[in-house]
Amino acid sequence: LEKVVRGLGVEKIAVVDPYNYKSVSEKVREFLHQPGVKVIISKRACAILEKRAGVEQVCWVHPEKCTNCLACVKLTGCPALSLLEGRLDIIESECVGCTLCMQVCPYDAILIKKIGTVNINV
Known part of the structure; x- marks a missing residue:
């Protein structure tokens, strides 16, 4: 895809x-302030569209840390968030373990666990 985009004359490609x-949002902000055509290529399929085959970890919400600010819902749009x-909850059967919700949580209230294990309030 990158070669095709370059072939179309686009020089600013990420x-x-x-x-x-964090790296995606930084790149978007950087490109927004530059003139001309820019293209951002994702090197993975969207987690929402990925099949759950091979998922070994899922995220869960620590109830004592979560303030229900819903930043994770607003910034990711993940269907596993409910x-x-x-109160915010993560539907384990919908979570693909991508950790995007965890990365955007300003309160570090979203944690990872291996599938089939019990949430431990730390």
């Missing part, structure tokens, strides 16, 4: 890992 929220009885 290849990013969409699972790394409100359950007015």
